[in-house]
Amino acid sequence: MKSMLFILTHAPHGSSFAREGLDAVLAASAVCEQISVLFEGDGVWQLLKGQQPQAILQRHIEPTYGMLSLYDIENCYVSESDLLSRAVEPSLLSIDVQVIDDAGVAKLLRENALIVRF
Template identity: 55%
Template sequence: MNKVAFMFRTAPHGSASGREGLDAVLATSALSEDLGVFFEGDGVYQLLAEQDPSAILGRHYAPTFGLLDLYDVEQVYVCQQSLSERGLVSEQLSIAVQVLAQEEWQQTLACFNVRLSF
């Protein structure tokens, strides 16, 4: 069976990429237990708890990432370097994640033979 990694690399608002990626993770979780969710680059903004996209008429969907736990998606990773470059810490995120240094990030990602990027 394939191990599938969902990689979030884009900011949450301005495109539908993040919402579509989240929908894909939740749908795929019904078919497979070997899922990993990775946030790097501007994708770390997907998880910020204090978002207010109402000014751009956007929907605040970050709380929906809380469903990952209910769908038994337990492998959720955030790149430490991406957080640091943006002046963020894991306590600012809306869900519990595993923060990985660059080398750990690469080793963990290498365990997944299918990678989908959003």
């Protein structure tokens, strides 16, 4: 498998989608040469710094995002239009990601052999 794109679209809390998506990304790194991760829709909320999910009895996943580089996952992107529609500044994000426009998102979709959406 040459290239794989994970699109993370769910808010970080209230369901298991964010955690399961992140776990799938890390697991796929063992069998895939090139993994990219795109945060779009409500998935941009996963990247906000300083979340306190313990207050709602949820597991904190923000520290796990720091492990992406340890798994050689360096191609992380966030949709510019989804940041703008949610009034989220890139400076508020917990990890370094490339902010890409809609054309960049379309390019990612074309360039990856397998696309998995969470």
